[in-house]
Amino acid sequence: MKLKKTMLTLAMAATVATSAVAMPVAYAANPTTAITATTADTEQNKDTAANKVWVVDKEAYDEDYIAPDGYTRNEWIKCETCRQYFYYNPDGDNYYTDNGDHFYGGHIDPHTGETCTLKYVPTFSEENYKVHHDAVGHYEEIQVDQNTLTMQIGETATLKATITPEAETNTVKWSSDNTAVASVDDHGVVTAASEGTATITATSPNGAVVTVAVTVTEKKFQSKFTDVPADAYYADSVKWAEQNGVAAGTSETTFSPDQTCTRGQIATFMYRAYGNKVVVEDKTPFTDIADDAYYANAVKWAFKNGVTAGTSATTFSPDDSCTRAQVVQFLWNEAGNPEPKNVKTAFTDVSEDAWYAKAVAWAAENDITAGTSETTFSPNQTCTRAQIVTLLYNDFIR
Numbered sequence: 001m002k003l004k005k006t007m008l009t010l011a012m013a014a015t016v017a018t019s020a021v022a023m024p025v026a027y028a029a030n031p032t033t034a035i036t037a038t039t040a041d042t043e044q045n046k047d048t049a050a051n052k053v054w055v056v057d058k059e060a061y062d063e064d065y066i067a068p069d070g071y072t073r074n075e076w077i078k079c080e081t082c083r084q085y086f087y088y089n090p091d092g093d094n095y096y097t098d099n100g101d102h103f104y105g106g107h108i109d110p111h112t113g114e115t116c117t118l119k120y121v122p123t124f125s126e127e128n129y130k131v132h133h134d135a136v137g138h139y140e141e142i143q144v145d146q147n148t149l150t151m152q153i154g155e156t157a158t159l160k161a162t163i164t165p166e167a168e169t170n171t172v173k174w175s176s177d178n179t180a181v182a183s184v185d186d187h188g189v190v191t192a193a194s195e196g197t198a199t200i201t202a203t204s205p206n207g208a209v210v211t212v213a214v215t216v217t218e219k220k221f222q223s224k225f226t227d228v229p230a231d232a233y234y235a236d237s238v239k240w241a242e243q244n245g246v247a248a249g250t251s252e253t254t255f256s257p258d259q260t261c262t263r264g265q266i267a268t269f270m271y272r273a274y275g276n277k278v279v280v281e282d283k284t285p286f287t288d289i290a291d292d293a294y295y296a297n298a299v300k301w302a303f304k305n306g307v308t309a310g311t312s313a314t315t316f317s318p319d320d321s322c323t324r325a326q327v328v329q330f331l332w333n334e335a336g337n338p339e340p341k342n343v344k345t346a347f348t349d350v351s352e353d354a355w356y357a358k359a360v361a362w363a364a365e366n367d368i369t370a371g372t373s374e375t376t377f378s379p380n381q382t383c384t385r386a387q388i389v390t391l392l393y394n395d396f397i398r
Helices: 235-243 263-274 296-304 324-334 357-365 385-397
Strands: 052-058 061-066 076-078 085-089 094-096 123-125 130-133 136-144 148-152 156-158 161-164 173-176 182-184 189-192 196-203 209-217
Touching: 136 196, 136 209, 148 189, 173 182, 182 196, 189 209, 235 385, 263 296, 263 324, 263 385, 324 357, 324 385
Parallel strands: 148 209
Antiparallel strands: 052 136, 061 130, 076 085, 076 123, 085 094, 136 161, 156 189, 173 196, 182 189, 196 209
């Protein structure tokens, strides 16, 4: 007898005891309507990290179920007695289970193992039942080798981005939200331009992003001298002298701050600080200054500008140690011999009629020197390299 085709209601389908029905593993336990394919995999958006993005390699799709007998199953009925599903075989114009049980031919009730006795008219559905295939894809992830970057103005740094999995087009797009502070080129090279902060963004071909926080600070000069402690009284003076080319070290890594300074060295330091390093063609009367000596041009400058008259009419004595009195006299002469407010100072070892008295008074008034103690200047003490650059620095910044 031909089955009358009626629509299976959702409510009726909900009554099916799925736990007791032996269903093919490819199907849902209780199909009621056709399953519509979606373009996104069920895993998409579960991982919401900004540096990951879901990439669909193959779109989701539905297809008609093809039974073991080779027929496409796109119609089904359900036995209301044993709750089994039967799929339509158009050739036989009948319904079968996947194991070949004939609906009308006395199919077996899986609960009892006996031939099922029909109690209800089986329900038929014209809804196509299809097998759903989720989209196939993967997460594309981008990472950088540094998430924060601190730089000084003028410095460059290279960021390296890694994309997983590696793709044929493994191109990273770089950008900066504040190019006035830090810019980045197509290869991830960051250039610090001014003080402030910027965010560098690396974007993968499919849109995964990762950011790098960049902080740019003022450029700080780093001294190369290992024998100048950061907390030494002369540390800033040595840095100034080194940075401005006033004084070089005694080696690549040493300044030798306690080494006695010679007259030739002091003339050279002052020439570099005040003389703009111009070449002086004038001759001097000093017979002890060789033309190829490193201090030759400095002594010419000092003699021409009245900084020194030498140790005699014909000698400068470039290798002699220089005393503290001689140094402040040189500085005072370079300044144009300004009159101090008071020749008398707190230094008990500097008499008012000493040839260097006005120079010491001027230096004390202008905070170029504080003496070797509150009451002594030690005029005859030889001047060290640390002391001379400190005196020069104090005079230069006053």
